[in-house]
Amino acid sequence: MQLIFAGGLLIAAGGSTDTRAQTTAAPATEQIQAVTTRRYDIPAGPLNTVLTRFSTESGIFLVGANDLAQGKNSPGVQGSFSIQGALDVLLTGTGLETQRNAQGQYVLQPVANTVGTLPLMTVSTSADTLKQGTAEEGYRVSNISGIGLWGERSLRDTPYSMSVVTSDLIENVNAQDMGQIFKMNPLTQEPNIQNVTGVPIVTIRGFQSINPVYDGIPMASSAGSAVSVIEIDRVEILSGTSGFLYGGGRVGGAINYVTKNSTDVPLRRLTFGNYGGTQFYGHADIGGKFDERGRFGYRANLLYQGGDTAIGEPVNQKVANIVLDSHITDTLYADIKYTYNDYRKEATQPSFFMVNRTSIDTSKRYSPKWASSDIESHKAYTSLRWDPTKYFTLRSASFYQHTNMRTDSISLNETGNRTFTPSLFNETNNKHENYGGYIYLDTRFSTFAVDHKLTLGYSSAFYEYFVQENGVVVRSGEKDLPLNKLKNIPEPDWGIFGNKPMLPSYVDRYDNILIGDSVTFNDRWSAMVGLNYGTTSNKLSNIYGNSHYEKSALTPTVSLLYKPIEEITTYISYMEALEKGLIVGNTYANRGAVFPPLVSKQYEVGLKYDINPNLLLSTALFRIEKANQYSDLAMPIPTYVRDGLQVHNGVELVLTGKITDNLTIMGGGTLMDISVEKSNNPALEGKKPANAASRMGKIYAEYALPWIEGLSLTGGVYYTGEKYADAANTDKIPSYTLYDIGARYTTRVLDKALTVRLNIINLTGKNYWQNPYYLGVPRTVAFSASMMF
Incomplete structure (x- = not known):
């Protein structure tokens, strides 16, 4: 079995979880680290990416088959946890778990009752169930993609009034344009979009939010900035003054149109x-x-x-x-x-x-x-x-x-x-x-x-x-x-x-x-x-x-x-x-x-x-x-x-x-x-x-x-x-x-x-x-x- 170290993640190539070839015992510092809590703020995403970031931040080696994590999504982890507690959270819903071997290392493996199941990369019926904000989750998201320079973070731990509208909701109400969504949202007045560009000028807290934001990039004007519902993955609505975050304008709030990315499954x-x-x-x-x-x-x-x-x-x-x-x-x-x-x-x-x-x-x-x-x-x-x-x-x-x-x-x-x-x-x-x-x-x-x-x-x-x-x-x-x-x-x-x-x-x-x-x-x-x-x-x-x-x-x-x-x-x-x-x-x-x-x-x-x-x-x-x-x-x-x-x-x-x-x-x-x-x-x-x-x-x-x-x-x-x-x-x-x-x-x-x-x-x-x-x-x-x- 070949072990590959990548960004703090030790992966056993070839799919085996046998660790008998590893003879180095965990040092005393690792044993202390295992029971010590620390704070994590790792957003949801592809499991391999989340595990790599967790391994880097926690300083541990994680042994496991690369194909086990491939094609799966993790809800991420926010809050203070021990290493094992954090792993349990970020592996929720993946069908995987970790066990510590005799050498004190963490080994990634299938949960006992899911051994033999195919990796999610072979599933082609519902890729959308792997993302946040689905109808099955009540359109609720845990993390925002970013807000100004702050970047990805937990929605609950963001000190601003926000509402997130996901593509699932946009599709399920047959929204032709964003006017329907802003009409429904309790933070925004219904805008006029029937003329000129199709980009709504949305009124939030009694002020017009004139300049849109795309994927966290602020625009200087809405003029000429056409947007279609089919390119949108989510709309992050910030209610309130946002000059520090995005620069000029936006006294009442900001609208961030987050566009779609590739899917982890076909x-x-x-x-x-x-x-x-x-x-x-x-x-x-x-x-x-x-x-x-x-x-x-x-x-x-x-x-x-x-x-x-x-x-x-x-x-x-x-x-x-x-x-x-x-x-x-x-x-x-x-x-x-x-x-x-x-x-x-x-x-x-x-x-x-x-x-x-x-x-x-x-x-x-x-x-x-x-x-x-x-x-x-x-x-x-x-x-x-x-x-x-x-x-x-x-x-x-x-x-x-x-x-x-x-x-x-x-x-x-x-x-x-x-x-x-x-x-x-x-x-x-x-x-x-x-x-x-x-x-x-x-x-x-x-x-x-x-x-x-x-x-x-x-x-x-x-x-x-x-x-x-x-x-x-x-x-x-x-x-x-x-x-x-x-x-x-x-x-x-x-x-x-x-x-x-x-x-x-x-x-x-x-x-x-x-x-x-x-x-x-x-x-x-x-x-x-x-x-x-x-x-x-x-x-x-x-x-x-x-x-x-x-x-x-x-x-x-x-x-x-x-x-x-x-x-x-x-x-x-x-x-x-x-x-x-x-x-x-x-x-x-x-x-x-x-x-x-x-x-x-x-x-x-x-x-x-x-x-x-x-x-x-x-x-x-x-x-x-x-x-x-x-x-x-x-x-x-x-x-x-x-x-x-x-x-x-x-x-x-x-x-x-x-x-x-x-x-x-x-x-x-x-x-x-x-x-x-x-x-x-x-x-x-x-x-x-x-x-x-x-x-x-x-x-x-x-x-x-x-x-x-x-x-x-x-x-x-x-x-x-x-x-x-x-x-x-x-x-x-x-x-x-x-x-x-x-x-x-x-x-x-x-x-x-x-x-x-x-x-x-x-x-x-x-x-x-x-x-x-x-x-x-x-x-x-x-x-x-x-x-x-």
Whole structure:
């Protein structure tokens, strides 16, 4: 038998667990180490990877057959354990165990009643059961993929309010886009996504989260950043100020779209379905490993969609998502991902201004077919992780997206007696480019009895918008049109653009130099402290004028965590967010003045409780203070000033997981007291900020019928409180409650897994407004069937 040492893991090649050839006795230090507890924070992942990291951190040799661990996943281990206790946790559900031999070494072997079973690499029916957040686990996850520079860590031991939506839930509710998911989530308001890019601008804690995050890489702008549900493995929703973590913006929270990776077992799945109306689609999801050792993996997701929405908007979409990843060595991982998205939607609903909100019916289409959005997007990602020793980890990633777009749209102003005057817009041949990346170095060390994970890093995000010369055209339409005539508006003559050059017109950039220390004092007390020296810059040219802005600021964070028992984590945290100021325009007395960045502050107290392994309760109290910029309205020439605060106080609660073996819920609510505390207009003081609902209460549930195996009933109730369309609070957007129902049936056909899903969205056909300008989603019936092959 040949023994191979790799990254602290001693593997017996050839499958034998016979250790008679090993004659070296365990030293006394190893015997002491075996009964001593220490703290581990190793996230879930491939068993070989988890065992390698555990072996490195614990300093032990683990003897066992490589093929036993191959293709299996581990839940990881978090908390203080002896070596044997930690091994028992990280081997949970793998069918493996460890025994100490006569020499004191730990030997990996099958559990007695599973000897002779095939390794999971041969299973091809349900690769998804090996990942976290499945329907069987109540969509509950134990670890987050990373949050800013902190990297992978336990969700329960993260001192921020968070909610994670997994691909299983996205598939099981037949979500066509992320709007459905944010509608269901108790931390987020339902966003409008029917126009332009398909990337939601999500309102969290009363503030818009404008810039998305992809695989932990912050973007400088959402413009041109198309996203498809088929490329998403999970969505990590951070509720609260996140300037330290991701740089500029994101006062209310951040949305991290975590994309798919290869599967540890072969995955072959076809899905055919309908997103509503005649929008039929086909989706293929294929993944696995190229080699028997499982070092080189792949994943391909392909989608074709065509037809009309429930209100007759023609949609055509083609998406291809390709992933290649590799554990190049036991300590080095790298991947590369590419997504192509070609999307066209015609007759997109108009935006409404100054409208009688009771006169609009969401079940009707109001735009002509020429009002459309065309998007062609190319995205490329790459990431690398290197763990040369147990003391150092290097993490890096980069992102590039190129998007070409054409948008023809209509906005409507009500002129009285339910008639409207349209404004017609055309943006032809505009181009968007997004760049992003980070590099972080983690170091682990101890000072006396205190453990540290110190991280140094740099992240950057850059966005540039190009538009063809004279490529933005506005036309006025016929006045006083009734609602039933709007979709007959003829397309205007936009003019001839020819081959005029594409001009850079708008640039946003954020750079961050970061340092953070995750400190563990003992089993109960820990802390996370950090500083981000952030720089925000903006450049306008061509159609936007000519100006340049660049300023820097230091944004700190500090969190203190206390665990009264292993299942509960309490925390107090403080964080700041950076936003760019502005260059004062020529109409003010202080024209040309360059304001420093706005720094918003957040205070938060929270608790997270693992009621059981598949049920997590989270709650948080928070206060956000955001600085204001405004005109002082002085005569004869006003001055633009920075003064006053917009204050949001609130409480959140989220419950995710399985209440019983048959009942799964994802629910909770947000309750806020929000106001503008100082304004240039005293009449606005104490008013609520626009488009911010003070109350939300939402619950989604699934019940597996015990008397019909494989059948689950699903449904949700989603309440969003009233909000205002204007700063003066004179235009109230009514509250609304939406209802969804559905069913899911899982069985086997020809020895292959088959899942059939049916969902009715907005069951009662409620007329409502997603925000001040856009209508809500009409009643929609969606269904799908997925089968392994």
